[in-house]
Amino acid sequence: MIIEKMLEGICPKCGNHHVGWALQLERYQACAKCGTGLDIYEGGKLVAKGYSPFTAEKYIIGNPPTVPSKEESPDAKP
Numbered sequence: 001m002i003i004e005k006m007l008e009g010i011c012p013k014c015g016n017h018h019v020g021w022a023l024q025l026e027r028y029q030a031c032a033k034c035g036t037g038l039d040i041y042e043g044g045k046l047v048a049k050g051y052s053p054f055t056a057e058k059y060i061i062g063n064p065p066t067v068p069s070k071e072e073s074p075d076a077k078p
């Protein structure tokens with residue numbers, strides 16, 4: 001079996017090196033060490049920027065800053 005072009009993934013942050021066809025898959029395109037999206041190389045050429053959950057757009061669901069707590073003062077009526 002001859003592999004013509006091996007995919008390589010190099011972490012731009014910590015330099016961690018990943019090799020393998022699994023780099024085609026988004027879930028394997030993040031650095032195992034620091035979670036940064038890898039630079040994907042094919043045959044020595046940069047072909048893609050890896051996907052990383054850390055660089056992906058984040059949707060932050062805003063919580064109301066203060067939630068007034070309803071405290072019912074117990075009316076102790078004899």
Ligand SMILES: [Zn+2]
Nearest residue numbers: 011014031034
């Ligand atoms: Zn890294």
